[in-house]
Amino acid sequence: MALLEIRHLSKFFGGLAANADVSFSVEQGEIVGLIGPNGAGKTTLFDCVTGFHRPDRGEIRFRDVRLNGKPPEKICKLGLARTWHKVKPLARLSVLENVMVGAFARTRDPEAARAEALEQLRVVGLLPRAAQAAGGLPIGERKKLEVARVLATRPTLVLLDEVMGGLNPTESDEVIELVLALRAAGLTFVVIEHDMRAIMRISDRVVVLNSGEKLAEGTPAQVVENREVVAAYLGEAP
Amino acid sequence: MILFLQSLLSGVLIGGVYALIGIGLTLIFGVMRVINFAHGELVMLGMYATWVLFVQLGWDPYLSILAVAPLLFVWGALLQVAVVNRALNALPQNQILLTIGLGLVMSNAVMLGFTSDYRILSTSYSSSSFELGGLSVSYPLLMSFLVTAAVTVALSLFLLRTDTGQAIRATAQDRLAAQLMGIDVRRMSVLAFGLGAALAGVAGALVAPTYYIYPQVGGAFTLRAFVIVVLGGMGSVMGAILAGVLIGVTESLAAVYVASGLKELVVYVLFLVVLLVKPSGLLGKSRA
Amino acid sequence: MAATSVRPAARAALRCAPAALAIVLLALFPIFVTKPYPIGIGVSLFLAVLVGSAWNILGGYAGQYSVGHAAYFGVGAYTAVMLFERLHVPPWFGLPAAMLAAVLVGVVIGTITFRLRGPYFVLASIAVAEIIRLAALHFRGFTNGAEGFVVAGAPTLHLLGLELSLGTKRSFYWLTLALAVGAVLVSRAVRRARLGYLLLAIREDQDAAHSLGIGLAWNKNLALALSAALTGLAGAVFAGYTRFIDPNTVFSLTEVSVRMVLICLLGGIGTVHGPIIGAVLLVLLEAVLVTPRGLVTIGLLPSDSALVAFVGKWLSPAYLLVEGVIMVLLILFAPEGVAGLLRRVRARRRETAAAAPSPAP
Numbered sequence: 001m002a003l004l005e006i007r008h009l010s011k012f013f014g015g016l017a018a019n020a021d022v023s024f025s026v027e028q029g030e031i032v033g034l035i036g037p038n039g040a041g042k043t044t045l046f047d048c049v050t051g052f053h054r055p056d057r058g059e060i061r062f063r064d065v066r067l068n069g070k071p072p073e074k075i076c077k078l079g080l081a082r083t084w085h086k087v088k089p090l091a092r093l094s095v096l097e098n099v100m101v102g103a104f105a106r107t108r109d110p111e112a113a114r115a116e117a118l119e120q121l122r123v124v125g126l127l128p129r130a131a132q133a134a135g136g137l138p139i140g141e142r143k144k145l146e147v148a149r150v151l152a153t154r155p156t157l158v159l160l161d162e163v164m165g166g167l168n169p170t171e172s173d174e175v176i177e178l179v180l181a182l183r184a185a186g187l188t189f190v191v192i193e194h195d196m197r198a199i200m201r202i203s204d205r206v207v208v209l210n211s212g213e214k215l216a217e218g219t220p221a222q223v224v225e226n227r228e229v230v231a232a233y234l235g236e237a238p
Numbered sequence: 239m240i241l242f243l244q245s246l247l248s249g250v251l252i253g254g255v256y257a258l259i260g261i262g263l264t265l266i267f268g269v270m271r272v273i274n275f276a277h278g279e280l281v282m283l284g285m286y287a288t289w290v291l292f293v294q295l296g297w298d299p300y301l302s303i304l305a306v307a308p309l310l311f312v313w314g315a316l317l318q319v320a321v322v323n324r325a326l327n328a329l330p331q332n333q334i335l336l337t338i339g340l341g342l343v344m345s346n347a348v349m350l351g352f353t354s355d356y357r358i359l360s361t362s363y364s365s366s367s368f369e370l371g372g373l374s375v376s377y378p379l380l381m382s383f384l385v386t387a388a389v390t391v392a393l394s395l396f397l398l399r400t401d402t403g404q405a406i407r408a409t410a411q412d413r414l415a416a417q418l419m420g421i422d423v424r425r426m427s428v429l430a431f432g433l434g435a436a437l438a439g440v441a442g443a444l445v446a447p448t449y450y451i452y453p454q455v456g457g458a459f460t461l462r463a464f465v466i467v468v469l470g471g472m473g474s475v476m477g478a479i480l481a482g483v484l485i486g487v488t489e490s491l492a493a494v495y496v497a498s499g500l501k502e503l504v505v506y507v508l509f510l511v512v513l514l515v516k517p518s519g520l521l522g523k524s525r526a
Numbered sequence: 527m528a529a530t531s532v533r534p535a536a537r538a539a540l541r542c543a544p545a546a547l548a549i550v551l552l553a554l555f556p557i558f559v560t561k562p563y564p565i566g567i568g569v570s571l572f573l574a575v576l577v578g579s580a581w582n583i584l585g586g587y588a589g590q591y592s593v594g595h596a597a598y599f600g601v602g603a604y605t606a607v608m609l610f611e612r613l614h615v616p617p618w619f620g621l622p623a624a625m626l627a628a629v630l631v632g633v634v635i636g637t638i639t640f641r642l643r644g645p646y647f648v649l650a651s652i653a654v655a656e657i658i659r660l661a662a663l664h665f666r667g668f669t670n671g672a673e674g675f676v677v678a679g680a681p682t683l684h685l686l687g688l689e690l691s692l693g694t695k696r697s698f699y700w701l702t703l704a705l706a707v708g709a710v711l712v713s714r715a716v717r718r719a720r721l722g723y724l725l726l727a728i729r730e731d732q733d734a735a736h737s738l739g740i741g742l743a744w745n746k747n748l749a750l751a752l753s754a755a756l757t758g759l760a761g762a763v764f765a766g767y768t769r770f771i772d773p774n775t776v777f778s779l780t781e782v783s784v785r786m787v788l789i790c791l792l793g794g795i796g797t798v799h800g801p802i803i804g805a806v807l808l809v810l811l812e813a814v815l816v817t818p819r820g821l822v823t824i825g826l827l828p829s830d831s832a833l834v835a836f837v838g839k840w841l842s843p844a845y846l847l848v849e850g851v852i853m854v855l856l857i858l859f860a861p862e863g864v865a866g867l868l869r870r871v872r873a874r875r876r877e878t879a880a881a882a883p884s885p886a887p
Contacts, residue, residue: 050737052733052736052737071736071741072736072737073736073739073740073741073742076737076738076739077739081737081738082737084733084734084737088731088733088734089730089731089734090726090727090730090731090734090735091730091731092726092730093726093727093730097723097726100723101723101724101726101727101735101738101740102738102739104720104723104724104738104739104740105738105739105740107720108720109720110718110719110720110723113720113723149738150738153738153739273645273649321854321858324858325857325858328857328861329861330644330645331589331591331644331645331648332857332861333857334591334593334645334648335591335787335791335853335857336853336854336857336858338593338784338853339849339850339851339852339853339854339857340850340854341850342780342784342846342847342849342850342853343847343850343851343854345846346844346845346846346847346850347844347847349843349844349847350840350843350844350847353843354843457779461652461653461656464649465653468646468649497664499660499663499664500660500661500664502656502660503656503657503660503661503664506653506654506656506657506660507657509649509653510638510650510653510654510657513642513646513649513650514638514641514642
């Protein structure tokens with residue numbers, strides 16, 4: 001039984017299919033890369049999986065629980081958490097309080113939440129920023145904050161939506177190391193990323209979306225060899 | 239049946255004036271994305287200006303539109319430059335509080351100047367009417383409807399045919415893109431607020447002969463204007479016209495068939511239903 | 527070990543000391559000062575703290591700017607008065623009943639309006655309160671319509687062997703003081719508990735909050751229930767104090783709903799102490815603007831004061847003009863209120879202190 005199973009998922013906006021009959025699964029402990037040109041339906045897929053959109057067709061199962069129609073807060077509590085492509089810091093709260101909010105998914109006690117938040121800030125390296133207002137962080141640290149906040153909800157599966165976009169190579173490498181370390185500690189990831197170098201380094205498997213459909217799936221090496229994928233990225237007919 | 243047709247007719251006629259108020263609000267919202275909670279107070283100012291011109295100079299209310307409209311235009315433009323423009327980047331909730339504050343200032347300033355007494359502007363024709371196919375047509379209501387129609391046509395021509403009008407529409411559609419195309423969006427905002435205020439002023443002049451005039455009269459117009467704008471779709475002029483007439487008819491029918499004290503209540507309930515069922519309004523696009 | 531665990535407790539006690547002292551002084555005040563005017567100002571102040579803190583839980587913490595809280599205030603007032611006048615239910619049952627009624631109305635309103643965001647929510651909150659006001663005006667058989675209710679008798683509250691007459695200004699002074707302190711403590715507890723963090727998260731970004739496992743409808747309704755209960759309580763006490771209610775007073779858009787927002791805006795929306803600061807400033811301002819004669823009765827101004835004559839003639843009839851101006855200025859120049867201003871001043875002082883050259887060793 002896979003950890004996450006997506007079967008024949010379709011989502012329409014008006015007449016447009018943002019996702020069309022997409023199927024793939026994610027095994028426990030894997031890092032799956034999700035790539036595709038802009039508008040391929042990657043973020044829509046995350047929105048469907050995390051309950052922000054209701055799939056029009058198909059089924060999403062997480063740890064064998066059907067997610068269709070479940071609200072986002074329930075899905076988070078099942079252990080499936082996501083970051084946002086357009087980062088959403090709780091601007092007027094401190095960095096520490098931001099992560100505490102995540103930790104409250106698992107505890108009622110503010111002291112326990114504080115301890116958990118400090119731990120996750122240490123993990124992502126934001127501890128020195130704990131007391132600052134989240135709205136004032138530079139983009140690189142906002143992305144790290146997204147990750148810390150999600151980790152504080154104690155997920156088993158994390159969907160990362162372009163957490164490396166806009167980062168410089170050093171920061172990007174830090175995030176890659178972090179994801180690999182967390183996977184070693186037992187977490188599972190689905191990662192949307194435009195930076196092919198990063199995707200190649202961390203993914204065990206890559207799923208390629210194009211115009212809402214699944215174009216290819218395989219190891220990073222297989223995918224870059226795929227003529228259709230190359231064409232989709234270069235914008236030519238295969 | 240006569241009763242039904244009669245209230246339908248009055249509803250359509252008064253709805254025209256409501257539409258005018260709604261168009262002003264929707265224009266302001268479209269260009270600035272600011273919800274003007276002081277809109278009814280602008281109508282109230284129009285009513286008082288008309289009343290003063292009538293009492294002091296003996297001007298006919300319909301004639302005084304020629305003075306009231308430019309007056310309110312200048313006042314609206316001034317409010318935009320001095321106050322509203324400074325809050326364009328504030329939280330939407332704070333913008334609402336800002337315009338609520340402006341409304342308080344206007345209604346209470348008028349109260350200081352004119353006391354809270356109810357004023358009546360009674361012309362020779364205030365309660366006159368004529369017969370048409372068995373229905374009685376109120377002369378002032380008909381006049382105000384005709385003026386409304388003329389103003390609406392003129393406004394539409396202005397928005398569709400002139401360069402400035404098209405620049406206003408472009409700003410409403412996409413502020414940033416309009417700016418990139420070299421449109422002076424600040425000027426357009428001032429114009430839009432001035433126009434919106436002028437339309438409210440005209441509406442005030444039109445209802446002055448048939449309404450009690452008092453400082454707090456604006457509140458009811460503000461809420462009606464919102465119902466109209468939400469019903470017609472935020473930013474849609476055509477929607478505001480349709481919704482204005484619809485609200486006029488609803489009120490008129492509710493006054494006859496429910497209870498005259500409950501006509502506003504019926505409108506607000508309708509408003510809530512629309513907000514919940516189709517928050518984008520009757521003509522608006524559905525939000526993804 | 528012992529020293530480290532004692533010290534924070536002692537420090538916390540020390541921090542609470544000024545507030546505790548202030549409450550004791552306020553409680554002792556009517557024993558020394560018996561003039562009705564300052565006692566009346568005290569009641570207004572405590573009621574303002576109560577409604578401000580109530581609004582702040584929903585508007586300040588959860589970010590749901592309700593401009594329709596008159597609905598809960600009025601429902602609380604009408605519930606207590608109608609139970610007393612019609613069914614002779616004594617006020618000490620009437621007060622909890624008023625809170626319950628306000629919560630019930632709140633849950634219905636919340637279920638309808640919380641699906642809306644931003645300006646649509648504000649519009650809906652106003653519309654709902656206006657619907658209730660118009661209904662209260664129209665259904666005369668049930669509510670007496672525009673005539674309202676005059677509360678006739680003043681019952682005596684038997685509590686722990688004490689007889690508290692609810693007929694005197696002083697008893698209302700102590701009652702409202704206790705309620706205001708209670709409301710601030712509730713507000714503080716909410717802010718520090720899990721609920722407080724969840725509400726702030728909802729205020730800052732609903733989608734982010736939702737994705738972090740926070741149920742939006744449930745938590746907003748929880749905040750609304752607390753807020754409505756305290757507001758309904760304030761309405762009921764207000765009714766008992768003024769002995770008269772009618773729809774246009776207790777369901778007033780400007781004098782109740784907008785005023786509640788103004789109290790918080792003035793002090794600082796979303797902070798525990800903001801509504802206290804705002805209530806003090808607004809009530810003092812209203813005291814000067816609305817009843818300048820009162821300043822004469824307590825000997826602050828001579829009876830022939832030109833100021834009193836000026837204010838009485840020009841500002842009292844339109845004190846809302848001044849409040850409107852303040853509201854506009856606050857949004858433009860200090861949207862975080864006096865609390866925000868103080869915070870900014872303190873931060874600047876700290877900066878200049880840090881920038882100052884340290885003395886050579």
